[in-house]
Amino acid sequence: VSRSDGDGLAQLIQDLHEADVGALIEALEPDDRPRFILLLGSRFDFTALTEVDDAVREAVLAELPQDAIVEGVAELPIDDAVYILEDLDSDEKDEILDRLPSPERVALQRSLDFPEESAGRRMQTDFVAVPPFWGVDQTQRYLRETADLPEAFSELFVVDPRYRLVGSVPLDKLLRASRNTRIGELASEDRHRVRATDDQEDVARLLQRYNMLSVPVVDDGDRLVGVMTVDDVVDVIQDEADEDLKALGGVRGEEELSDSVWYITRSRFSWLFVNLVTAFVAASVLDVFKGQLQQMVALAVLAPIVASQGGNAATQTMTVAVRALATRELTRSNALRVVWREVRVGMLNGFGFAVLTGAIASLWFDSIGLGLVIGCAMVINMLAGALGGILIPLVLDRYRADPAVSSGVFVTTVTDVVGFFAFLGIATLWFGLS
Amino acid sequence: VSRSDGDGLAQLIQDLHEADVGALIEALEPDDRPRFILLLGSRFDFTALTEVDDAVREAVLAELPQDAIVEGVAELPIDDAVYILEDLDSDEKDEILDRLPSPERVALQRSLDFPEESAGRRMQTDFVAVPPFWGVDQTQRYLRETADLPEAFSELFVVDPRYRLVGSVPLDKLLRASRNTRIGELASEDRHRVRATDDQEDVARLLQRYNMLSVPVVDDGDRLVGVMTVDDVVDVIQDEADEDLKALGGVRGEEELSDSVWYITRSRFSWLFVNLVTAFVAASVLDVFKGQLQQMVALAVLAPIVASQGGNAATQTMTVAVRALATRELTRSNALRVVWREVRVGMLNGFGFAVLTGAIASLWFDSIGLGLVIGCAMVINMLAGALGGILIPLVLDRYRADPAVSSGVFVTTVTDVVGFFAFLGIATLWFGLS
Numbered sequence: 001v002s003r004s005d006g007d008g009l010a011q012l013i014q015d016l017h018e019a020d021v022g023a024l025i026e027a028l029e030p031d032d033r034p035r036f037i038l039l040l041g042s043r044f045d046f047t048a049l050t051e052v053d054d055a056v057r058e059a060v061l062a063e064l065p066q067d068a069i070v071e072g073v074a075e076l077p078i079d080d081a082v083y084i085l086e087d088l089d090s091d092e093k094d095e096i097l098d099r100l101p102s103p104e105r106v107a108l109q110r111s112l113d114f115p116e117e118s119a120g121r122r123m124q125t126d127f128v129a130v131p132p133f134w135g136v137d138q139t140q141r142y143l144r145e146t147a148d149l150p151e152a153f154s155e156l157f158v159v160d161p162r163y164r165l166v167g168s169v170p171l172d173k174l175l176r177a178s179r180n181t182r183i184g185e186l187a188s189e190d191r192h193r194v195r196a197t198d199d200q201e202d203v204a205r206l207l208q209r210y211n212m213l214s215v216p217v218v219d220d221g222d223r224l225v226g227v228m229t230v231d232d233v234v235d236v237i238q239d240e241a242d243e244d245l246k247a248l249g250g251v252r253g254e255e256e257l258s259d260s261v262w263y264i265t266r267s268r269f270s271w272l273f274v275n276l277v278t279a280f281v282a283a284s285v286l287d288v289f290k291g292q293l294q295q296m297v298a299l300a301v302l303a304p305i306v307a308s309q310g311g312n313a314a315t316q317t318m319t320v321a322v323r324a325l326a327t328r329e330l331t332r333s334n335a336l337r338v339v340w341r342e343v344r345v346g347m348l349n350g351f352g353f354a355v356l357t358g359a360i361a362s363l364w365f366d367s368i369g370l371g372l373v374i375g376c377a378m379v380i381n382m383l384a385g386a387l388g389g390i391l392i393p394l395v396l397d398r399y400r401a402d403p404a405v406s407s408g409v410f411v412t413t414v415t416d417v418v419g420f421f422a423f424l425g426i427a428t429l430w431f432g433l434s
Numbered sequence: 435v436s437r438s439d440g441d442g443l444a445q446l447i448q449d450l451h452e453a454d455v456g457a458l459i460e461a462l463e464p465d466d467r468p469r470f471i472l473l474l475g476s477r478f479d480f481t482a483l484t485e486v487d488d489a490v491r492e493a494v495l496a497e498l499p500q501d502a503i504v505e506g507v508a509e510l511p512i513d514d515a516v517y518i519l520e521d522l523d524s525d526e527k528d529e530i531l532d533r534l535p536s537p538e539r540v541a542l543q544r545s546l547d548f549p550e551e552s553a554g555r556r557m558q559t560d561f562v563a564v565p566p567f568w569g570v571d572q573t574q575r576y577l578r579e580t581a582d583l584p585e586a587f588s589e590l591f592v593v594d595p596r597y598r599l600v601g602s603v604p605l606d607k608l609l610r611a612s613r614n615t616r617i618g619e620l621a622s623e624d625r626h627r628v629r630a631t632d633d634q635e636d637v638a639r640l641l642q643r644y645n646m647l648s649v650p651v652v653d654d655g656d657r658l659v660g661v662m663t664v665d666d667v668v669d670v671i672q673d674e675a676d677e678d679l680k681a682l683g684g685v686r687g688e689e690e691l692s693d694s695v696w697y698i699t700r701s702r703f704s705w706l707f708v709n710l711v712t713a714f715v716a717a718s719v720l721d722v723f724k725g726q727l728q729q730m731v732a733l734a735v736l737a738p739i740v741a742s743q744g745g746n747a748a749t750q751t752m753t754v755a756v757r758a759l760a761t762r763e764l765t766r767s768n769a770l771r772v773v774w775r776e777v778r779v780g781m782l783n784g785f786g787f788a789v790l791t792g793a794i795a796s797l798w799f800d801s802i803g804l805g806l807v808i809g810c811a812m813v814i815n816m817l818a819g820a821l822g823g824i825l826i827p828l829v830l831d832r833y834r835a836d837p838a839v840s841s842g843v844f845v846t847t848v849t850d851v852v853g854f855f856a857f858l859g860i861a862t863l864w865f866g867l868s
Contacts, residue, residue, distance in 0.1 A: 019643045027767075143609045153606050154588045154647070171605035172587050175577040208672070209453045211665045213588070213647060230664040231645045234671060238642070241675030242757060248683060249753025250746055257754075257763050261775055265782040268750050272783060275746045276791065279739040286735040293727070293734050300727050300734035301720040304741070304850075305713040312684055312709045316702050319683025320691075323676060329691050341695055348699040349706060356710065416738075 009036070010043045022051025025060070026258060034063035046072035050083045053256040055263075058087060066092075070099045077151070078104075078125045079232070082111045086121065119203050120196035122236075123217045123226030126150035129157045132166055132184030136177045157216055157224055158187040165193060165216055165224045193218050196225055201240055204233035205328070244326050247404035248319060250275070274409050282307070282416035289424040292433040298365045299427055302374055306423045309353055310381035310415035317342050317389025318411050322404045325397050339390050346386025350379040373430050377423035381415055388414040443470070444477045456485025459494070460692065468497035480506035484517045487690040489697075492521055500526075504533045511585070512538075512559045513666070516545045520555065553637045554630030556670075557651045557660030560584035563591045566600055566618030570611045591650055591658055592621040599627060599650055599658045627652050630659055635674055638667035639762065678760055681838035682753060684709070708843050716741070716850035723858040726867040732799045733861055736808055740857045743787055744815035744849035751776050751823025752845050756838045759831050773824050780820025784813040807864050811857035815849060818856075822848040 013021060025033050025048060037044050037060065049057050049072075061069060061084070073081045073096065085093050085108065093112070097105050107125055114120025128149060130139055139156070143149065156174065158166040167187030177186055193216050194203050207215060207230050217226040243253030250271040255264060286293065286303065293300045321338070324330035330338060354375035362371030388411045393403035427433065447455060459467050459482060471478050471494065483491050483506075495503060495518070507515045507530065519527050519542065527546070531539050541559055548554025562583060564573055573590070577583065590608065592600040601621030611620055627650050628637050641649060641664050651660040677687030684705040689698060720727065720737065727734045755772070758764035764772060788809035796805030826844045827837035861867065 017644055019645075140609060143606075144612065149606075149610065152604060154604070170586060170588070171609060172577075172583070175574060175605065175609070176583065178578065207665075208668050210451055211453075213663070213665055229647070230668060231641075231647060234642050234664060234668055237668060237672050238675055241672055241679065245675060245679040245682065245757060246753055248679065250750045251753050255754060257758055257768070257772060261778045261782070264775070265779045265786075268747070268779065269783055269786060271750070272743060272746055272787065273790075276739070276743060276787060279742045280794065282742075283735050283739050286738070290731045290735060294731045297724045297728045297734075300731075301717050301724060304720070304738055305710070305717055307738070308713045308716075309706065309710060312706055313702070316684045316705070319680055319685050320689060323679060324691055334691070338691060341698070344695045345699045345702065348695070349703055352699075352703060353706065353710060356707075360714065 010040055013040070014043075018045055018047040019051045021045070021048035025049075026052050026056055030056075030059060033060050037064060038068060041068075042071065044072065046076055046084065047080050050080050053258045054087065054254065055256055055258050055260075057084070061088065066096065066099075070096055074100055074104055078107050078111055079122060081108055082121055086112065086116070114196050117200050118196060119194050119198045119200055119217050119228055120226070122200050122203075122232050123196065123228045124150070124232070125226045126153075127157055127216075127224070127227045128153055129159045129163070129224060130183055132158050132160070132182065132187065134183045135179070136174060136181045136183065136186075137179045139174065139183055154213065154229075156183070157227075158183055159224050163223045165218050165222060168216060194228070195220070200233065200236050203228055204236040204240070207233055208237060240326065244322060244404040247402065248322060248408060250408065275412075278409055278413040278416065281413060282420060285417055285420040286424075289420075289428070292424060292428050295433050296427070296431065298361075298367075298370060299424060302361055302370070303420055303423050305357065306374060306377045306381055307416045307419035309357070309378060310385040310419045311412050312385075313346060313349060313382045314385030314389040314411045314415050315408070317346070317386050318393055318407050321390050321393040322407060325393060325403055330394075335394055339387075339394075342386045342390045343383070346383045347379070350382035350386075353382065354378040369430055370427075373427045374423060376426050377419065380422040381419040384418040385411070385415045444474055447474070448477075452479055452481040453485045455479070455482035459483075460486050460490055464493060467494050471498060472502065475502075476505065478506065480510055480518065481514050484514050487692045488521065488688065489690055489692045489694075491518070495522065500530060500533075504530055508534055508538055512541050512545055513556060515542055516555055520546065520550070548630050551634050552630060553628050553632045553634055553651050553662055554660070556634050556637075556666050557630065557662045558584070558666070559660045560587075561591055561658070561661045562587055563593045563597070563658060564617055566592050566594070566616065566621065568617045569613070570608060570615050570617065570620075571613045573608065573617055588647065588663075590617070591661075592617055593658050597657045599652050599656060602650060628662070629654070634667065634670050637662055638670040638674070641667055642671060674760065678756060678838040681836065682756060682842060684842065709846075712843055712847040712850065715847060716854060719851055719854040720858075723854075723862070726858055726862050729867050730861070730865065732801075732804060733858060736795060736804075737854055737857050739791065740808060740811045740815050741850045741853035743791070743812060744819040744853045745846050746819075747780060747783060747816045748819030748823040748845045748849050749842075751780070751820050752827055752841050755824050755827040756841060759827060759837055764828075769828055773821075773828075776820045776824045777817070780817045781813070784816035787816065788812040803864055804861075807861045808857060810860050811853065814856040815853040818852040819845070819849045 016024070025036065028036055033056070049060065073084060076084070081104070085096065088096070097109060100108065111121055111125065128143070130142070154171055156169045156171070158169060160166055166184065167189050169183060169186045173186055192206060192210065192212065194206065196217050196219055203215065207228070212230070214227050214229040216224055217228055219225050246253050246255060250268070252267045255267060321330060357378050358371035358375030361374045362368050392410045393407045396403040396406060450458070459470065462470055467490070483494065507518060510518070515538070519530065522530070531543060534542065545554055545559065562577070564576070589602050589604045591602050594600055600618070601623050603617060603620045607620055626640060626644065626646065628640065630651050630653055637649065641662070646664070648661050648663040650658055651662055653659050680687050680689060684702070686701045689701060755764060791812050792805035792809030795808045796802050822845045827841045830837040830840060
């Protein structure tokens with residue numbers, strides 16, 4: 001498709017939703033992507049670029065001539081334009097901003113001045129605001145006769161003369177009201193509003209918690225500056241869960257399928273490197289007991305089982321803890337209760353697996369002593385795993401580190417070291433090795 | 435609060451959102467929860483019960499007298515009522531249904547007849563539908579004068595005489611249209627509609643992908659039966675990511691902070707049990723080489739390092755693969771490309787860690803041979819990890835098993851077994867052990 005020039009493409013694409021155009025761009029060979037956009041020229045809707053992976057977008061923007069970007073961005077609603085521009089380096093961003101027509105430039109600049117990942121960056125700045133003293137009839141006439149209303153909206157905002165937010169009126173309420181009602185009477189004092197500087201995750205949680213479709217965004221003077229809708233935050237909620245998931249798996253949250261091999265290799269290397277260090281720490285514990293290992297090689301065969309069971313129990317606890325912290329279900333007020341619960345779960349499963357593993361080990365190596373030793377070590381290590389799995393995320397969270405990113409390393413270090421020490425230490429005493 | 439009876443409570447609560455009342459219920463002692471609801475009587479809004487953890491809801495419902503449940507459920511919109519009733523056992527569900535007034539009963543029964551987790555279960559059945567030949571004015575009059583419209587709506591649906599969906603009209607479009615336009619002209623042929631039997635996850639992905647606020651739900655005859663809005667699916671999207679995350683951590687997706695110790699212990703036991711089996715498989719590989727381990731105890735000290743590095747590399751790959759499969763970013767069409775990418779990442783990191791680990795091992799045990807051996811084993815195992823990490827989820831997904839739940843076990847088995855075999859096998863050959 002992309003080899004032959006032109007209008008054919010435009011026709012193929014005209015019925016597609018921007019999300020599908022985005023998917024199409026991702027499916028193209030990297031070199032064809034900017035060519036595809038240039039071929040379409042002004043017929044290309046830059047919204048499609050908000051639908052592709054970050055890495056693809058950055059690569060495409062780097063290849064496109066600045067003219068094309070300026071033209072494309074000028075057509076976009078502010079929130080989409082911000083989304084495309086915010087990752088550019090600041091020189092290029094400034095150049096593009098300078099070349100935009102003045103109203104867009106001012107609005108964009110204002111959004112970009114808000115902190116990254118704030119409501120101010122994500123909000124739609126196109127909304128309908130009316131004064132409280134208007135009647136329903138007058139408002140309906142206004143809506144019918146004004147040409148440059150936002151593309152789609154589901155509520156009106158009521159503001160006072162200084163543009164401070166008074167309340168909001170969902171459109172269905174407007175339609176149901178009798179004609180001479182005043183807008184001010186219809187406006188429900190919004191129970192919720194957010195500040196433009198609020199973190200987008202907090203806004204997402206708020207909308208999710210109260211099942212709201214949208215929430216008004218105000219500045220420090222309580223003046224209405226924008227609106228955030230659920231569809232803007234669905235991605236925020238998913239991204240957040242995704243980041244936790246990837247972080248627990250030892251992968252950077254931003255890693256995407258379209259990243260280059262070299263980039264991925266480097267970004268995963270650092271996590272593996274940290275793990276290598278902890279693996280050597282665990283190995284050095286084994287080294288301490290090398291005399292015993294040599295005297296009784298069954299210990300070398302069984303030691304990894306103790307470590308791995310503890311590690312897995314700890315990972316279970318840690319997974320639940322990390323997620324509960326992220327969704328604010330686990331807080332200081334119930335932390336103690338949860339810790340105590342995990343300790344009991346760890347003990348119960350510890351005893352269960354002590355019996356199981358002990359029995360198998362006794363039969364395998366024909367030594368009841370060995371079974372008893374591995375059983376004791378199992379209880380100790382699974383308890384250590386439960387404690388580590390809950391306490392480490394809590395402590396990291398307390399000190400404002402992201403528990404999803406770093407808990408895993410600490411936790412497996414604990415269970416490896418405790419597991420080896422407990423098993424080999426008890427074995428040394430029991431069998432009188434040295 | 436809950437000890438003293440009555441009206442005080444109602445007053446305290448009346449300004450709270452149902453989500454906050456839900457949080458309050460969870461914060462109460464288990465015994466106080468049903469008492470709290472009974473004290474409030476008809477002043478208690480059962481919607482709050484849709485906001486609490488499943489375990490809490492089930493426990494509370496089991497304690498409440500059936501009268502209270504029937505009364506409470508009768509007040510609810512259908513989707514909330516379904517949510518509360520669907521987890522009850524079928525006898526109790528039927529009894530409650532029988533005692534509900536007939537219109538609610540029929541609507542509820544119809545929703546409950548759809549499969550679990552389908553759009554039919556989650557949709558709102560309250561919507562406004564109008565015929566295409568109505569004018570804007572007539573429609574507005576209808577909205578103004580009809581008393582029992584849904585509580586909140588943001589669009590009208592246009593249906594033909596047989597109630598088949600023709601299209602939809604967002605309210606802002608209605609308000610902007612001139613008075614004598616026909617509704618049929620305003621209706622945009624919806625590009626998207628979903629069937630009541632569709633899986634809620636697919637509906638969620640659709641809404642998310644196309645940034646839609648709502649989508650009409652039709653039955654097999656294309657007749658309009660309900661509507662699903664984004665706020666209904668935000669939780670679906672988050673739950674899905676959460677389930678993957680928990681499954682990867684070896685925890686059941688449904689596990690919640692309020693589950694009992696005994697329930698959690700049992701549900702985690704099964705995963706740990708599977709892991710124990712794989713740990714014994716890995717140990718039996720060590721057992722094969724026990725002669726060599728005894729001759730050269732450094733091998734016992736270092737073997738877990740090879741296994742753990744491979745396991746972690748595999749976990750990284752697997753995490754990305756599982757998530758990409760869930761979000762449908764990884765499909766048959768790009769699978770080969772992604773596998774090849776992972777192989778190259780595995781090779782590169784394999785070589786990197788081969789050099790690092792080899793150097794450290796050489797110095798530690800003062801043996802260049804040992805460094806070479808562990809280096810080779812590292813390359814082999816990290817490559818195996820990369821392959822296992824991507825191929826196992828792909829195969830599981832192909833055969834319709836959930837890759838998040840079972841990939842982990844297979845993957846670590848692969849890296850443990852390959853790691854031990856490669857390291858001890860090469861060592862046996864290199865040092866001529868037996």
